[in-house]
Each structure stands twice: as C-alpha cells, then as structure tokens.
Amino acid sequence: MADTLTPVLTDNWGDERAWTLASYEARGGYRALDKAFSMAPDAIIEEVKDSGLRGRGGAGFPTGMKWGFIPQDNPRPKYLVVNADESEPGTCKDIPLMMASPHTLVEGVIISSYAIRANKAFIYIRGEVLHVFRRVQRAVQEAYLAGHLGKNIHGTGYDLDVVVHAGAGAYICGEETALLEGLEGRRGQPRLRPPFPAVAGLYASPTVINNVESIASVPSIIANGHQWFASMGTEKSKGFGIFSLSGHVKNPGQYEAPLGITLRRLILLAGGMRDGHELKFWTPGGSSTPLLTAEHLDVPLDFEAVGAAGSMLGTRALQIFDDSTCVVRATLRWTEFYKHESCGKCTPCREGTWWLVQTLSALEKGQGSEADLDMLLDQCDNILGRSFCALADGAVSPIASSIQFFRDEYVAHLTGGGCPFDPALSTAWAGQEVNA
C-alpha cells in the first residue's frame, strides 16, 4: 500500500532553481535517458504499456498503446506533439509542472520520441502563460547545449529536434486534432476521424499527441520500472497523478497521490472546507465532467469509480464549491465559456451553446417556467454526441448534472424571481471585510 501522497513529478518543485538543468541533473535528471537509449524503442513502448499509464489529459487512453499504433512501416516522418494547451476550467497541473520542472517534460519528450522513432517533436503551449513558455524554451535550449537534444544524442546516433510553439488563445486547441490544425497554422477546428493522428496527424504523418503530465511521467517509469509505477493506484488506474484542488477549501493547491484517493481524504489534507461552510458540489476533472456532490466524497478518484458514479476522472481538476455558491450561476458561467469557445464547425455545438446560454440566462434571472428546465434538457439531448469533438459533450455536462442534483434550486430562482444567493458570500475575502 503506497503512502497517501506520492510526490514524483512534484518532488523537486521546492528545490532551489528547480527549473534549471543543473538542479534537475543534481537529483538524477536525464539518467533515465541513458537507460532508455540502452533499450530498443519497442521495449520502451512495452515498458510504458506494462506500467498501465493512461493519458493524463482527460481521456485516460493507455499511453503505450497509443504509441504502438504508430505504423512504423510508414515511410513518412513520425512526430511527437505535446499537448501543453492546458485550458479545461479547473485544470492547473501542467502549468506549474512546466514552470517548476520543465526538464522533466523535456526528458520525457526525448524518451517518448525515441520510442516512437520521431526525430522532430513539438511542445504546443497555450500562449497565455508567458513565463511558462520562457521556462520550457530555456530548458530546451539547455538540453541542446548539454547534448540531450540535437544530432547524435549521447553518441547513440539518434537525432531529435524540439520546437516550442506558442498558441494564441483557443480552448478548443486542447482537443488533439484542433491542436494539430493550430500547429499547421490554421483555425483550430477539430478534424473528422478516421484517419486518426497515429496514422495521419501532423502534415498527414504518423503523430502521437500526449498530455504534458503523461509525457512527464515517462522518465520515472523508465528509471524505476513498470512494476514500480503499477504498484501505485488501483486495479485498472495505475500510478500517481496530480490532483488539483481549488475553490472553497482552506489550502487549495497541488496534491500528487496514487489514483484512487478520495475527495474526502484530499479535503482533509487541504485543511477542510472554509469555516462555517459545507461542500455543495464539485467537479472531479474540470467543467466538462458532470458535477458531483457530498454524497460522492468517498468515490475513489480513478477512471472506473468516477465513471461508475456518473462522471469522469478527467484531469483531476477538483473545483470545490461550498453552500454559499449558486449552482445556476456556476452552470451559466461555464455554459457561456463553451459558447465562447465553440469553434463553430458543427451546428449542434455552434448554435446549441447559444441556445443553452439564452435559456439558462433567463432561468438565472428567474424568468420562464419550470417547463424551461425540460426544454434545457431537451436542448442538451440534441447537442450531446452530435459533434466532431467532445467540446459540445462537455458543455452539457454541468447543465444536466446540476439539474439532476439541484432541480429545486433552479425552481427557487423561478419562484423567487431571481437568484437567492449573495455572491459576496462566496468570495475568497468573504467574512474578512473590515466593518467601517
């Protein structure tokens, strides 16, 4: 049984100048690289498969299997693309990782590229995080100077070039095929699949796209072995992950733990809820994962159990809201976000998110009737599963789940002629005002 918290990726974040090559190498950084180079590429893919690592960007697809899909007999160049477009509301793990320890990511990029036989890799970082961009760019530069990147790395004959690429503000580019469109200099609109990126991705070449945390987990798996990784976590959700707590807990922040830890345990570690308040609702993995409530505090946070509870583990973005928060306001805001970020390609999403905002806005103001709730659910029904990508599915998650758990609160807006909550009471500074 592993310890409650298992810092691996976060282990060096408190180190002096943790982002530098000197600091990273002082604690053994880039040693996994030599071990990897002593292995055949296929053996690395097997090792990652055997570890049970599943994609940390939300979908949970086995990482090693994704690598195995690359057709090695395809004569075109192979590419690795790191999805560092972290934008799912509530998700805030990749940004601090790249800020504190960009070399963990770079080492993972090199090992992963070697495994899939790519000689060119791209790190696509959302543009709105300037200092993170600087840190990753510097880390890549340092890695070149140290001979970890470039020609004939470590004398192996293996060449790898890495380009750090800044996005320009589009949530949808976190979707892997939209990201490829952005990386090809186009509007970030998802592609129809098949073909899948493994076969025809960047420049119609075989491409692996992995989340930052997935790639950053690779060096530790190679260094310590798949059994070590698989000794943490649950039966089908192996290993550790960064759990990001935000909102109405006393100590929000990053908690790296084996998959399967519960929110009850995490809230305890976070010092509990704010004084005088109780948990009302939370997202297990960002706003695209259906809301859960206090009755789900003991659900193991792994892919299977959260799925069985009616939601998704997603990115372990635990946004925690207490009883001062209006769920209708929260849901409306998320819906406005999806409307704003819909790329416009698919009609159900482009038009549907506008309808959802319109209907929800009226409800939030106390206008309309209870029949509008059913109309809202009907709209959701006409959007879910009817678009190219998962953005539209995500858009209906908070609506359907909030009506499921808090229908009475919607009705209260109608009967009371507006929102019964005082937004001032949910702020970070509530209760701290100085009375004049």
Next chain:
Amino acid sequence: MSLPVETLAELREIAARYPEARSGLLPMLHLVQSVEGRVTAEGIETCADILGITAAEVSGVATFYTMYKRRPVGDYHVGVCTNTLCAVMGGDAIFERLKDHLDVGNDELTERRPEDKCTVSLEHVECNAACDYAPVMMVNWEFMDNMTPESAVQLVDDLRAGTEIHSTRGPRVVTWREAERVLAGFPDDLADEGPAAGAPSLVGLGIARTNGWTAPPASADAGSGRTADSKEEAVEQADTSRAETETKQEDSDA
C-alpha cells in the same frame, strides 16, 4: 506601409523552424503584434506573402484566436479570470471594480491621462490554469495570483503610473509588445527570474515531507491488476467516449 526589413527577416526565420512553413503562422502573428501593436492589414499581407497563402486565409486565423487583437491594446493588457471558479471566488467583483475604476468596457483601452506613463487595456479571460490561486488576474500573460478588488485597483494604478510590477510568481512584467515577441520565439532572458513555484503548488509536497510520505522504492512489486491488452479493451476501459473518438485507430487505416 510595410514592416521593417529586420521584421521580415524574423518572420521568415519563424517559418523556417517548421517542416512546413505555414506552421509558423501563429508565432508570426505574435511577432506582427509585437512590432505593430496589433494585427494590422500590412501584417496580414506580409505573412500571406511569406507563406504563399492568401490574406483571407491569414485573416481567418487572426480572427479565430483571442490573443490576436485588431484594435490597439495598452502597454499592459490586464486580464481578469471570470470563468466559474475565479468568478465565484471574487473575479466578477474584481472585473466590475476595474471596469468602473478605469471607465472602460471589456476588451477596451484606457485613455492616457496627462499623468499616465503607460496605458492599460482590460479584458475578462477564461480559465488560465491557476485555479488554486483564485481569483487570478493576468498582466501581459504573467500571473497575478490571489487578487482582491483593492489589490487589482492598486495594480492598474501602478501600471498606469509606470511603476515596475512583478508577477506574484514570475519576473518583472514586460510590456505587451515585448511579451508578444517572446511568444514569437525570441527569448528575453527573463526565464531565471521568479520562483519555481508558488505556495499552493507546493502544499501537497509540504504535507508529504512532513509525514515522511514518498513514492515507493523502485523495487516495489507490481499490483495484481491488469491493463488492457487489446485496443477494444482499452477503449472499453477508457474514461469517456472521447477516448474512443479521439484515439481508437481503425484497422483499415494502417
């Protein structure tokens, strides 16, 4: 009016970083903004010329991404996160206070008063991946964590007065044009400024240290569980239908 010769050279340099030149378009538009203060018609034409695509294609890209501005922004572009979590934690109150204080609406630029050294533009932004520091603001895409309406007002007053500002976990805040140049891939040598992490990023690590909790040693035995052997099983196990649509490979494609 065309762009400076050195800018043209840098735009070509960006395009040359990629196996296919058009991949350079996003960073090229960042560079255009750093030189022109926004995406101008000249900038669009120039990118189109260099890449051998139409101005309409470049415009289509420039209008898709929210960081590209068609109207001038301030020396300091101030973002307030009003996505749900930050909004609830006080982002809405901060944004309202700043609109009132600066007398601007969303995505608008302040007038330069006689006493101002710098201008500020204000925008509400979507989740910027710093939820554990809510409510969050950004200045030229640097983090300003754990803000209040009062600290936000102080911040914009300082920015307008030309006072040097530091990100709460980053470097000295550079001007918007300087920031856009970095995003175009021309580093400014500030990577080593600021801490590795802010306090919330380290809270779990601190608890682990206090309790002596660590990941197991490398020799630990594997668990008894088993992961998927086939892609069908993997899709079955995967979290969402998203995994299926995004990742499952059709046999016929190989």
